[in-house]
Amino acid sequence: MRTKQITDTILMVRPVAFRMNEETAVNNYFQKKLTDLDANAEAQKEFDRFVEKLRSVGVNVITVDDVIEDNTPDSIFPNNWVSFHETGKIALYPMFAENRRKERRLEYFAKLEEAGFEIKEVIDYTSAEEDDVFLEGTGSLILDRVNQKAYCALSPRADEDLMIEFCEDFEFTPVIFNAFQTVNGKRLPIYHTNVMMCVAEEFAVVCLDTIDDKKERKNLLKHLKEDGKEIIAISEAQMHEFAGNMLQVQGDKKYLVMSERARKSLNPDQVAKIEKHCEILSADLPTIEICGGGSARCMMAEVFLPKA
Known part of the structure; x- marks a missing residue:
């Protein structure tokens, strides 16, 4: 049985070449190009303020x-x-965009070891890239570490067979479904599960409207309910404001971390439901969200490694 759903330690990477990534824009429908703006300089400011917060x-x-x-x-x-x-x-994941594969810099792990964390084994799935098979970490996988379940919306960036292989290696039960968003009148796969779903200790924020198949929606709800999660539903419009892209962390108390844009999209009832369990911490990330097509949760790699 895993003991912790949330951690007090986060790894974050400060950008130096941030911009809208043309290679990911093909299936990340959240991205837009901003002109007349030094996107990297703005992203660095947003990053630094977020870290400070x-x-x-x-x-x-x-x-x-x-x-x-x-x-x-x-x-x-x-x-x-x-x-x-x-x-x-540690798991290393295969990435859809070729220019994202260079992000895997193993020298970052030395900084974790310097901080007193122990690394026992690295399980590397990256050879799947040779077969055009991808599984993009905790973008694709929403991990309920206590109940040992992995939730995954299938997409070009989340392969079912590889997801099941991960679950076998790390002893998770797979909960697989399809999630869609409307783009120019068509229902297209959502690129990452973590934009439509967040699992915290006592609750789950989920955009049920994206799961078109009733059986798949019912199965997802069954798993969340049997583990005692309060379900806080968000609309597809709220998902487009990154209201699904949240992460619960441990600081001086528990916080649900999200962007200011996501926070503003929530209605009073949703806020009240969240605040029954923990405080909301929000950061203003407009450049990162618009150009990068990702938000607060995507920026945080949770560190659960044991202390050496």
């Missing part, structure tokens, strides 16, 4: 700097290429 409430944020030579526009979203586990294992 997390640290001010007692979250242990370990920051590393991206490397300019690699020209990695999405390095600010490390949760897609790595996950850290209480067993001392």
